[in-house]
Amino acid sequence: GADAPLAGRKALVTSGPTHEPIDPVRYIANRSSGRQGHAIAAALARLGAATTLVTGPTQQPDPPGVTVRHVESARDMLAACQAALPVDAAVCAAAVADWRVASAADQKMKREGHDGLKLEFTQNPDILATLSEVGNLRPRLVVGFAAETENVIDHARAKRARKGCDWIVANDVSPATGTFGGAENTVHLIVDGASEPETWPRMSKADVGERLARRIADHLIQPA
Numbered sequence: 001g002a003d004a005p006l007a008g009r010k011a012l013v014t015s016g017p018t019h020e021p022i023d024p025v026r027y028i029a030n031r032s033s034g035r036q037g038h039a040i041a042a043a044l045a046r047l048g049a050a051t052t053l054v055t056g057p058t059q060q061p062d063p064p065g066v067t068v069r070h071v072e073s074a075r076d077m078l079a080a081c082q083a084a085l086p087v088d089a090a091v092c093a094a095a096v097a098d099w100r101v102a103s104a105a106d107q108k109m110k111r112e113g114h115d116g117l118k119l120e121f122t123q124n125p126d127i128l129a130t131l132s133e134v135g136n137l138r139p140r141l142v143v144g145f146a147a148e149t150e151n152v153i154d155h156a157r158a159k160r161a162r163k164g165c166d167w168i169v170a171n172d173v174s175p176a177t178g179t180f181g182g183a184e185n186t187v188h189l190i191v192d193g194a195s196e197p198e199t200w201p202r203m204s205k206a207d208v209g210e211r212l213a214r215r216i217a218d219h220l221i222q223p224a
């Protein structure tokens with residue numbers, strides 16, 4: 001229908017940071033607020049999609065009408081995403097930690113007798129690249145984000161090809177823009193095969209979510 005173009009479709013969205021444990025009480029995280037990912041999930045649900053949001057720890061309320069899976073680490077986020085498949089569209093907006101502590105301690109680490117602390121890291125799985133892998137559970141549309149501070153379009157194009165996703169939403173997160181953690185976003189949509197990126201005017205993250213969800217609906221309702 002006109003107001004629920006995604007009725008009968010399934011969508012998956014990742015949002016927020018991940019927390020990577022050092023020991024049972026300490027973790028490594030990043031400053032992602034989850035605002036953009038949560039807004040996208042809310043908008044997809046409003047358009048009628050059965051939407052699962054897999055989110056790291058954030059201050060955002062669970063969006064209405066969305067199935068929310070709360071996770072902490074990148075590995076947990078990947079497992080929750082895989083459990084949500086199959087879906088028609090996946091949008092990876094989470095700021096997944098690139099590394100985790102190679103062997104997190106089972107017990108709280110003690111300061112006494114440890115003047116310096118050295119942590120060893122290992123790479124986390126790439127959720128976007130994993131969801132983009134060709135296979136029978138690959139979503140028809142996989143959308144990633146690229147947060148860049150320079151050469152935004154070129155870097156985002158390279159990222160789209162490297163990850164194997166269909167679209168990339170590129171945004172400039174250089175500190176002067178206030179995008180990271182802020183309420184507004186200026187984005188460029190890079191579509192597989194399209195020569196020119198679409199630059200959207202600066203708008204709220206809620207409006208970016210709304211416009212992206214509309215684009216996803218337009219794409220999915222076309223014949224495959």
Ligand code: C5P
Nearest residue numbers: 092093094096124125126127128144145
């Ligand atoms: O490589 P980079 O982190 O810049 O890529 C950003 C995109 O990849 C975002 O869509 C992000 O959600 C996704 N990503 C992911 N898993 C990772 C790292 C990034 O899904 N481990």
